[in-house]
Amino acid sequence: DTEVTQTPKHLVMGMTNKKSLKCEQHMGHRAMYWYKQKAKKPPELMFVYSYEKLSINESVPSRFSPECPNSSLLNLHLHALQPEDSALYLCASSQDERQGRSHTNYGYTFGSGTRLTVV
Amino acid sequence: AQSVTQLDSQVPVFEEAPVELRCNYSSSVSVYLFWYVQYPNQGLQLLLKYLSGSTLVESINGFEAEFNKSQTSFHLRKPSVHISDTAEYFCAVTGYGGSQGNLIFGKGTKLSVKP
Numbered sequence: 256d257t258e259v260t261q262t263p264k265h266l267v268m269g270m271t272n273k274k275s276l277k278c279e280q281h282m283g284h285r286a287m288y289w290y291k292q293k294a295k296k297p298p299e300l301m302f303v304y305s306y307e308k309l310s311i312n313e314s315v316p317s318r319f320s321p322e323c324p325n326s327s328l329l330n331l332h333l334h335a336l337q338p339e340d341s342a343l344y345l346c347a348s349s350q351d352e353r354q355g356r357s358h359t360n361y362g363y364t365f366g367s368g369t370r371l372t373v374v
Numbered sequence: 375a376q377s378v379t380q381l382d383s384q385v386p387v388f389e390e391a392p393v394e395l396r397c398n399y400s401s402s403v404s405v406y407l408f409w410y411v412q413y414p415n416q417g418l419q420l421l422l423k424y425l426s427g428s429t430l431v432e433s434i435n436g437f438e439a440e441f442n443k444s445q446t447s448f449h450l451r452k453p454s455v456h457i458s459d460t461a462e463y464f465c466a467v468t469g470y471g472g473s474q475g476n477l478i479f480g481k482g483t484k485l486s487v488k489p
Contacts, residue, residue, distance in 0.1 A: 295484075
């Protein structure tokens with residue numbers, strides 16, 4: 256299995272709703288990522304999990320809450336979002352080789368994304 | 375830290391013409407380089423990558439890119455484009471080693487192929 260699977264593909268939610276985005280991979284990758292992509296822009300990194308631990312949070316507002324239940328799954332919990340949070344949310348995974356404090360990441364694979372609309 | 379510059383935000387070209395999408399990077403460490411393609415309303419697909427070995431890498435649909443360390447470039451080329459190649463193309467880099475080798479994207483180049 257060489258894919259990253261994201262569900263749902265589309266999501267429309269109100270500003271008072273709570274929803275979750277899900278991501279799954281079975282490639283044995285130990286690093287998983289959430290990216291946000293606005294129209295006509297490159298993906299922007301939100302969170303990085305390395306060996307199931309949150310290693311990077313790029314100053315993302317607390318209305319976005321990531322969770323990594325195990326090495327194959329990554330969730331993004333959404334609560335009280337704003338219309339400007341509407342975007343394509345991409346999950347990715349990669350090999351993460353560690354040597355001491357050094358990481359080398361390669362083999363990045365992206366999911367097809369969740370198109371989120373906040374109304 | 376790494377950075378990526380894609381010099382052209384838009385490249386219009388006629389069908390069956392050759393195309394080059396330019397990508398330059400900067401890094402204080404050795405790098406891995408990638409080109410991703412994004413078709414309208416879809417996610418990112420890996421087009422090709424340079425990890426090590428031959429500096430010329432090829433994709434299955436006729437694209438190729440050459441890693442040039444002295445010029446810090448990884449330009450993407452195709453000798454004859456098709457309408458179906460119309461998409462956004464992102465160059466990306468990750469550093470070898472360091473505190474966290476995360477993927478850094480360029481701003482993207484929109485390739486528009488006209489009949």
